[in-house]
Amino acid sequence: ARFHGNPRSGRWELVGPRPPLAAMFADGTAPGADVQSLWRSARSARCEAKSCQTGRISTAETAVQSHTSRDAGVQTDQSKDAVQDFQQEVQVDYTSLLSFLQRVEDAVIKELNKNWKSRAFDGFEVNWTDQNETVLCLHTLSYPEAQDQNLQVTSISWNATGSVVACSYGRLDGGDWSTEKSYVCTWNLDRRGLNPQRPDLVVDVPSSVMCLAFHPSQPSLIAGGLFGGELVVWDTSRTEDPVIWRTGMTDDTHTDPVYQVNWLPDAKHRKHTRLLSVSTDGKILVWREERDGRLALAEGFAMVAQQIPRSTRLKKFAWGEAAVGVTSLSFSHFDPRVFVVGVEGGYSLKCSTAAETLALHRAGSSVPLRAPAELAFSPHGGPVYSVSCSPFHRQVLNLFLSCGTDGQVHLHSMLQTQPLVSLQLSKKYLFCVRWSPVRPLVFAAASGEGNCNKCFCFVGDVHLFDFGKSSQKPAVSIKQAAGECPVYCLEFNIKQTRLLAAGDATGTVKVWQLSSDFTEQGPREMNRLEQLASEITD
Secondary structure: OEEEEEOOOOEEEEEOOOOOHHHHOOOOOOOOEEOOOOHHHHHHHHHHHOOOOOOOOOOOOOOOOOOOOOOOOOOOOOOHHHHHHHHHHOOOOHHHHHHHHHHHHHHHHHHHHHHHHOOOOOOOOOOOOOOOOOOEEEEEEEOHHHHHOOOEEEEEEEOOOOOEEEEEEEOOOOOOOOOOOEEEEEEEOOOOOOOOOOOOEEEEEOOOEEEEEEOOOOOOEEEEEEOOOOEEEEEOOOOOOOEEEEOOOOOOOOOOOEEEEEEEEOOOOOOOEEEEEEEOOOEEEEEEEOOOOEEEEEEEEEOEHHHOOHHHOOOOOOHHHOEOOEEEEEEOOOOOOEEEEEEOOOOEEEEEOOOOOEOOOOOOOOOOEEOOEEEEOOOOOOOEEEEEEOOOOOOOOOEEEEEEOOOEEEEEEOOOOOOOEEEEOOOOOEEEEEEOOOOOOEEEEEEEEOOOOOOOOOEEEEEEEEOOOOOOOOOEEEEOOOOOOOEEEEEEOOOOOOEEEEEEOOOEEEEEEOOHHHOOOOOOHHHHHHHHHHHHHO
């Protein structure tokens, strides 16, 4: 007998000699035998041996920072011999030095006294900032919705910190002014991520806003004058309803558009301010704030033709034409009671808040209106659009600028009727003039020049004038926008004195950075202005 089987399947059978034939056909069962194969276990062992997995590796971290430190200087010590040699080399002949000082003493003292009395550097301040010799456009601001309505920028104002600029939208050239919706928009130029076409604040106003002015000390308050004659004060810190005071439509309200508003200190209450408004209805009104949100009339003035000084009366008015339309106003920086107004008749008038004479034929007001005009200056060839008193006041001169539709700028002294200088800056209108807050010899003017294909008006420039360079032509003329419409308004920033904002008829406000030539006062610049004025008057 022997085993027979398949080693791969692991099954084996016991076989032997054949049985007899009868036995071959007998029923029976021969049990099989199983033997475990060693081939699988051997293969498994070989596969395991081929694995690349290593045993666990032991690691450890060790800090390299030392526990102690020690400073060592690299400066070498000076030897005592070297010190002695140096001291021996420096020998002073004190006798000769004394003799020299005695010889030059009188000459040195004379020069020191001469320099001490000199005024060559009066007004000069050292500027440690980088010098900028060009005028750059920093920002081009706009509100697309106002531009879609073809609204114009009618006024600009900087807030008390100098970081926020506001503009009013309206119309100065035509359209349904009284019913068309307009806006007041503000941009914070110091804000990160400034979007020039997305104002930080937009105030919807039911009629055209003709002028606006930030409060001089409260950065969030803006006053505006409307086409219908109403005054409104907005608080930009209130997002729901920013209106905090308004005049409403009463018998005291202006009957014509309000073209200028000013904040005035309250003489009785130092912490309070009052609002002054100017209109072409001939009235100059002063308003006080009431607790119920109203602006109540405190005092007022009226410009009446019959009460203009006779020597320079504008013309003979008919009885129904007695009112003289006021377009602009500026207070003297020398005497807070004195102010200058520009009127539609082309004259600039010197006025006083101390006037006591009552105005003629001005019935219907809750307070008596007074006649403030004291002196009329030589006229322009058309309506005066803007006046600006010099912030660098001297009692001798007390100067102011005026401009109008004749394209001229007049430099006046309040002491005489004739202008000191007449400058023809434009063949068309001049809409605004402003004296520099830091340079006595510098002013800016906004003009319309040439034809605009978009609105058939005038293409505008911003002119920067420096009497220190020329008394007849601008130092720089800036194109507000090539092929666009006139510049209607501009304002210097009295806090950030290198900034000048200008608004035009396309609804765009541009913020210009002025060069150091226009912002740094030279030595004895005030004296140069007085000398210029005296040379002209002589």
